[in-house]
Amino acid sequence: MNGSKSTTMIVAAVTAAMILLPLLHSGGSVSAVVNFLAPFVTTVAVLAVIAIGLNVQWGYTGIFNFGVVAFFMVGAFVAAIVTKQPADSEFVQYVGGFGDRLAFLPVLDSQEWLPFVFGVLAAALAAALLALLLALAALRLREDYLAITTIGVAEVLRRVTIEEAWLVNGTRGLTGIPRPFAGWFDAGVYKFVFLLLALAVLAVVYLLVERGISSPWGRVLRALREDEDVVAASGKNVFAFKVEGFVLGAALMGVGGAFYAFQQGTVSPETFTHFFGTFIIWAMLVLGGSGNNAGAIVGTYVIWGFWSITLQLQGFDLPVFVVDRISFFRDFLIGALIVVVLLARPQGLVPERARVSRWLERRVRELQQQGAKREATPVESAPRTAE
Amino acid sequence: MTAAAMPLLDVAGLTAGYGGVDILRGVSIRVYPGEIVSIIGPNGAGKSTLMKAIFGLLPVRAGQVRLAGQEITNQPPERLVRRGMCYVPQTDNVFPSLTIRENLEIGGFARDGGRGERMGQVLRLFPALAERPGERAGRLSGGQRQLLAIARALMLDPQLLLLDEPSASLSPKMVEMVFEKVAEINAAGTAILMVEQNARHALTLSHRGYVLAAGENRLEGEARQLLDSDEVRRLYLGE
Amino acid sequence: MSTGTVSSTVNVAPAGLRRLGDAAGSVALFVAIGAFVAWSALTHPSQLVVGLVVGSVLALGALGLTLIYGVLKFAHFAHGDAMMLAAYLAFFVLSGNLVGTRGTDVRLPWSFADLPGATTPIWRFSFGYGLVLAVLVAGAVAALLLLLVDRWVYRPLRQRRAGVAIFAIVSLGVAIAMRSLILMIWGPTPRFYVAGIRPTVQILGGPRVVTDQLFIIAMAVVLAAAVYVLLYRTTAGRAMRAMADNPDLARVSGINTEAVVRTTWIVSGGLIAVAGSLLALQSQLKPELGFLLLLPVFAAAILGGIGSPHGALLGGLVVGVVQEVAVSVGILSPGYKFAIAFVILILVILVRPRGLFGA
Incomplete structure (x- = not known):
């Protein structure tokens, strides 16, 4: 079975399960299937934006971030406090709450969309700033130091949201987060509107990143991942490119977080565990194939599908022993999947297209020729090069 | 050095390289018991690559390597040292955080016994190392490090010692010292195969030599003949 | 950076400055640490003791981590979860408890706690010899488990010469799997080795401390000494240090590097199990x-x-x-x-x- 065939089969199997399970569960109701699928696809779109953000960092730039949840969470909370109305009860405390004050344009019901534009921008900006700070502190160091640092940032930020109740309402979290365009539609219709919106955001992010990655800037980025030394030898500022890749990826995670907050309507520190916010996103990217945005989307679809299927299974009449453990077993499979994919099929379901930067190849050739010229000079005074 | 004796090391038609490139193409080299053999040639000729390929650090793609008549092609280094062949790499050839004594103990790792006795013999050959056996190798000067590297390889009392540019980046005085030791080791019965940039010095010391160029055998012969050869003088001795 | 040659004279000043800055940084670090410890000893002696207890556990964990890093050259992100898994194994061997259905426990018919006198407290500690035996068994099982993981997971990556990042991500996957195993087998609720109030003892007229904490510090000292002897006084330990220094030269010297890797996992497995169990003794078991x-x-x-x-x-x-x-x-x-x-x-x-x- 070749690669693309097995990928198609896996995607088809997930899709079939996603349709059949709710169908069986509801005794054949089509609307149950639709009601199940719409939020499912919406979540896939939102999480895929985050997976693409991670792909920019790891797949293209070669930086490994084990604190995805930090940027995801910052995006979600910032979007929530920008778009919510000010806190008005003594039991609910949070900073911000600009809400309608941001709807200053007297056109087209601007409270239905303008605050959300600001919310998403602020989410991206906040995540990007966090990434910038972190990059300046740790990106020059060995990559594993950055990985543990990102875990640290994520854990500290989680603690801050819990401990500092004035900030985002502590463990109770934020509820009633407004949704863009919600006032224009019936609740029944709105979930499809939001689905389209999420898909549109994913499409825009996908296209922008694809363009960026095939631009000269993106070529240097990918060259960096392959061979930092060659890039440095070509006179490029390696550090600046790495910072840019890291910050851009983080901004996308912030955007994903913002739409996650809009979709859920509720966010709390409990939501943003390392498992949900970081590990699953890694599993999605690794399974889909790092270095490929389409792979990131396919990986998100398959993993989230698998996730939702196991949730559906809990609704069936299964032995208590199994029901008790099904979510832990699912976690186990996520961990095992990362290991197995990287061992058996490191390129993932959708391998990176073989457009290995010609720029890098050219540079390597040039450097080799220079080296060869040097080596061709005989006698003992010739500079030593490693053979 | 009778030509009739069986060669200790017999490299025949060896091809090896990195990635898709063959650095060495059909190189043949022989070392007879008790000999010093030097391999000279320009930078990039593949001299160090040849050492690595013989010592199982780089896959041999074609050809054969025999040690005392037995096939050893592509055997891992940890097995080769037990067959009486040891190797001193050009760089990073000591364990910097280990003491002199510990470096020698590691050198004798593959010995079944008599480690202490052998260490005594080796240290007698290198009195400079015997002075402060508790010193960390990382704190030694370049020359002393090179001596320690050779001493480490001698711990197994090898029949054949491979030296990759033993005089590289040493002061002239230390170069003198290192070559003296090489001659001493050889006098005690160990055959030596050595890669050298310092071609004249190496050939003066050697019984025979090979000239390698662009990954192929270029010339071979008695060391004296090579020193007198016009081609060698012009190309490799800078005259 | 060499400073002796003519071509690099330009670099001498910055390099010198950097060295000075580096030295100043380390001196400042040592002084800051010394000052903090002295201050806490004078003003908060009992917290200092607790800090040393927790620090002993962290030290054993970090020792295993640093050995793995030295020999295998990768950051072992499953270290913390391996510590917990080993601690749960000790709990299981001692108590025989597994989570059943709906949060109730199932107890095996026999466990170390059933050995005669196994739970009778030793001296003024809260635990008996059963726990000590259980930790030993957990150490052996943890070492075996890590060896198997190495055999099936890390060794193929080594042979493929995978980058450090791949090792790190894979070890994260192992970490997730280990944690989920704990959850599946023992459930999410916290566990204790010994229930009830911990006996305390006054040390040298100073602060009162929980007796178990003295045991934790003593164990850490004993283990650290054992690892020291292993690394600096035995051939196997010297081979580990040699490989940490220069793996290629280690092979060239006749060291079987795969054997050294196995030794490293066994030693780290032991350290992981003891560190995890001591941590659980100090606080509790939580997935x-x-x-x-x-x-x-x-x-x-x-x-x-x-x-x-x-x-x-x-x-x-x-x-x-x-x-x-x-x-x-x-x-x-x-x-x-x-x-x-x-x-x-x-x-x-x-x-x-x-x-x-x-x-």
Whole structure:
């Protein structure tokens, strides 16, 4: 079975399960299937934006971030406090709450969309700033130091949201987060509107990143991942490119977080565990194939599908022993999947297209020729090069 | 050095390289018991690559390597040292955080016994190392490090010692010292195969030599003949 | 950077300055650590003791981590979860408890607790010899488990010459799997080795401490000494250090590097099991604790200089003391305990990335 065939089969199997399970569960109701699928696809779109953000960092730039949840969470909370109305009860405390004050344009019901534009921008900006700070502190160091640092940032930020109740309402979290365009539609219709919106955001992010990655800037980025030394030898500022890749990826995670907050309507520190916010996103990217945005989307679809299927299974009449453990077993499979994919099929379901930067190849050739010229000079005074 | 004796090391038609490139193409080299053999040639000729390929650090793609008549092609280094062949790499050839004594103990790792006795013999050959056996190798000067590297390889009392540019980046005085030791080791019965940039010095010391160029055998012969050869003088001795 | 040759004279000043800055950084670090420990000894002696207890556990964890890093050259992100898994194994061997359905426990018909007198407290500790035996068994099982993981997971990556990042991500996957195993087998509720109030003892007219804590510190000292003897007095240990220094030269010297890798996992497995069990003895067993442990354990190893065994020990003690003292004197609320390890980590990375004893 070749690669693309097995990928198609896996995607088809997930899709079939996603349709059949709710169908069986509801005794054949089509609307149950639709009601199940719409939020499912919406979540896939939102999480895929985050997976693409991670792909920019790891797949293209070669930086490994084990604190995805930090940027995801910052995006979600910032979007929530920008778009919510000010806190008005003594039991609910949070900073911000600009809400309608941001709807200053007297056109087209601007409270239905303008605050959300600001919310998403602020989410991206906040995540990007966090990434910038972190990059300046740790990106020059060995990559594993950055990985543990990102875990640290994520854990500290989680603690801050819990401990500092004035900030985002502590463990109770934020509820009633407004949704863009919600006032224009019936609740029944709105979930499809939001689905389209999420898909549109994913499409825009996908296209922008694809363009960026095939631009000269993106070529240097990918060259960096392959061979930092060659890039440095070509006179490029390696550090600046790495910072840019890291910050851009983080901004996308912030955007994903913002739409996650809009979709859920509720966010709390409990939501943003390392498992949900970081590990699953890694599993999605690794399974889909790092270095490929389409792979990131396919990986998100398959993993989230698998996730939702196991949730559906809990609704069936299964032995208590199994029901008790099904979510832990699912976690186990996520961990095992990362290991197995990287061992058996490191390129993932959708391998990176073989457009290995010609720029890098050219540079390597040039450097080799220079080296060869040097080596061709005989006698003992010739500079030593490693053979 | 009778030509009739069986060669200790017999490299025949060896091809090896990195990635898709063959650095060495059909190189043949022989070392007879008790000999010093030097391999000279320009930078990039593949001299160090040849050492690595013989010592199982780089896959041999074609050809054969025999040690005392037995096939050893592509055997891992940890097995080769037990067959009486040891190797001193050009760089990073000591364990910097280990003491002199510990470096020698590691050198004798593959010995079944008599480690202490052998260490005594080796240290007698290198009195400079015997002075402060508790010193960390990382704190030694370049020359002393090179001596320690050779001493480490001698711990197994090898029949054949491979030296990759033993005089590289040493002061002239230390170069003198290192070559003296090489001659001493050889006098005690160990055959030596050595890669050298310092071609004249190496050939003066050697019984025979090979000239390698662009990954192929270029010339071979008695060391004296090579020193007198016009081609060698012009190309490799800078005259 | 060489400074002797003519061509690099331009670099002499900056290089010299950098060296000076580096030295100043390490001196400042040592002085700051010394001052903090002295201050806490004078003003908060009992918190200092708790800090040393937690620090002992972190030191053992960091020691294993740093050995793995030195020999295998990768950051073992499953270290914390392996510590927890081993601690749960000890719990299981001792109590025979597994989670059944709906949160109720199932108990095996026989466990170490059923050995005659196994739970009778030794001296004034809270536990009997059954726990000691259980930890030994857990250590053996943990070492075996790590060997199997290495055989099936890390060795293929080594042979493929995978980059450090791939090792790190794979070890994260292993970490997730280990944690989920704990959840499946023992459930999410916290567990204890021994229930009830812990006996205390007064030390030298000073602060009253929980007796078990003395045991924890003593065990850490014994284990650290054992690892020291192994590394510096035995052939196997010298081979480990040689391989940490230069794996290629180790092979060339006749060392079977795969055998050294196995030794390293066995030693680390033992350290992991003891560290995890001692931590559980000090506080409790909680599945999510494993991942959170990564932060202080890595902070300790990096503070000490990753790859340096004595650095890991000192780093562990420092992180433990700073963490406990800072929290209990009210500098920070307890919720931020792990944040302290993070602050230490960031400071070391900024001021002196190679740590106290790093090469």
